[in-house]
Amino acid sequence: MRTLRTLAFAALLAAAASPVTADPRSPWLGGVVFSTRGYSEGSAHAAGEYLDLGLFVDPFELAVLRPSASLRLIVPLFPFDAGRIEGAAGLDLELFGLRRHPLRAIMAQASAYAPALSASRSFSFLDPPSGEWAIGAHPIRLRTGDARYSFLAPELLFGPGFEPAGWSLKLFEFSYLIFEEPRR
Amino acid sequence: MRRPSTITIAAVLLTAALAGAAAQEWGVSVGSWSFAGGGPGPGAYACAGLSAGLGQRLELEAFGVARATPAPFGDALAGAILGFSVFGPRRTTYFNMALDLGFLQTVVEDGAPGLGASYAMLRLSPLVVGTPYYGHRDRIFSLGLLYDIRSGALSATWNFLIVHWYPGSHAWLPAGDRER
Numbered sequence: 265m266r267t268l269r270t271l272a273f274a275a276l277l278a279a280a281a282s283p284v285t286a287d288p289r290s291p292w293l294g295g296v297v298f299s300t301r302g303y304s305e306g307s308a309h310a311a312g313e314y315l316d317l318g319l320f321v322d323p324f325e326l327a328v329l330r331p332s333a334s335l336r337l338i339v340p341l342f343p344f345d346a347g348r349i350e351g352a353a354g355l356d357l358e359l360f361g362l363r364r365h366p367l368r369a370i371m372a373q374a375s376a377y378a379p380a381l382s383a384s385r386s387f388s389f390l391d392p393p394s395g396e397w398a399i400g401a402h403p404i405r406l407r408t409g410d411a412r413y414s415f416l417a418p419e420l421l422f423g424p425g426f427e428p429a430g431w432s433l434k435l436f437e438f439s440y441l442i443f444e445e446p447r448r
Numbered sequence: 449m450r451r452p453s454t455i456t457i458a459a460v461l462l463t464a465a466l467a468g469a470a471a472q473e474w475g476v477s478v479g480s481w482s483f484a485g486g487g488p489g490p491g492a493y494a495c496a497g498l499s500a501g502l503g504q505r506l507e508l509e510a511f512g513v514a515r516a517t518p519a520p521f522g523d524a525l526a527g528a529i530l531g532f533s534v535f536g537p538r539r540t541t542y543f544n545m546a547l548d549l550g551f552l553q554t555v556v557e558d559g560a561p562g563l564g565a566s567y568a569m570l571r572l573s574p575l576v577v578g579t580p581y582y583g584h585r586d587r588i589f590s591l592g593l594l595y596d597i598r599s600g601a602l603s604a605t606w607n608f609l610i611v612h613w614y615p616g617s618h619a620w621l622p623a624g625d626r627e628r
Contacts, residue, residue, distance in 0.1 A: 300480045300608050302492025302517025311490040311518045313482040342482040342606045435480045
């Protein structure tokens with residue numbers, strides 16, 4: 265079992281380091297990300313609609329296991345409550361990109377079906393240690409040359425000691441690449 | 449919970465039939481929805497609908513709204529909206545504003561199916577980007593006033609983003625311009 269895990273880990277590393285680039289090609293380094301979400305009953309968050317607003321970098325144009333990172337504000341938007349705005353830092357890992365996908369009919373641009381996994385840590389500006397960990401998935405996620413579109417992305421929440429703390433659901437998350445990578 | 453009256457059902461079916469006969473193009477919409485100060489209560493809601501263009505400036509849409517959080521599908525509403533494009537014709541005005549007059553009927557309340565509160569709605573979408581001609585139209589930052597027809601209470605609704613697709617309108621594009 266241990267050998268199998270070691271081999272799987274080595275395969276993932278090899279795939280991540282592969283020179284094969286993702287398609288469609290993108291000259292961008294990063295951009296802005298926004299999403300709307302809500303939290304489950306029993307979570308530490310009041311019922312309402314929350315807006316994630318932040319910046320992200322997507323520096324590696326890999327065909328598989330493509331990482332990106334983001335810094336966000338999580339804003340209780342409707343009803344608005346400035347006193348409960350939180351910050352969050354996160355990592356996304358795009359698993360692969362599939363050009364011939366069933367949703368391409370709704371896209372005006374060349375696109376790829378690109379599901380991803382995510383992990384993040386949120387923190388309160390008033391009491392930073394009280395934040396949450398989150399592990400999530402983006403099962404319906406499309407990538408074009410200058411944007412990423414994700415729909416219905418669930419997250420499991422964990423407290424500071426990794427105890428279960430409910431879940432959240434992002435109705436949509438759109439990321440627009442606007443910062444050009446200087447090397448290209 | 450009340451049962452739907454025959455008149456209500458007949459009115460909905462007649463409206464749908466008339467819209468179908470007069471429709472210029474069909475669209476599909478998905479988006480987010482929120483209620484504050486009334487309606488089914490705060491939370492994150494998702495909406496989805498079918499729209500039909502009627503003339504230069506009008507668009508009729510039938511849609512459903514379902515609670516996503518904190519209790520998925522705990523509340524659901526069905527409704528219809530007649531939207532008016534303020535700045536110009538829908539098909540040619542890329543940046544537009546929309547004014548909607550709508551009706552919403554609660555069909556699931558606290559997890560129990562049945563007819564609950566009904567609402568009249570006036571909604572303004574200050575930024576509408578895209579046209580059916582290009583096959584894509586987004587409503588951004590829509591803010592609405594909701595009137596509870598039974599109790600007379602007023603509350604607010606909010607849509608951060610509603611995306612419309614018009615699949616039939618892509619036909620004008622040469623096949624080589626779009627990768628499938």
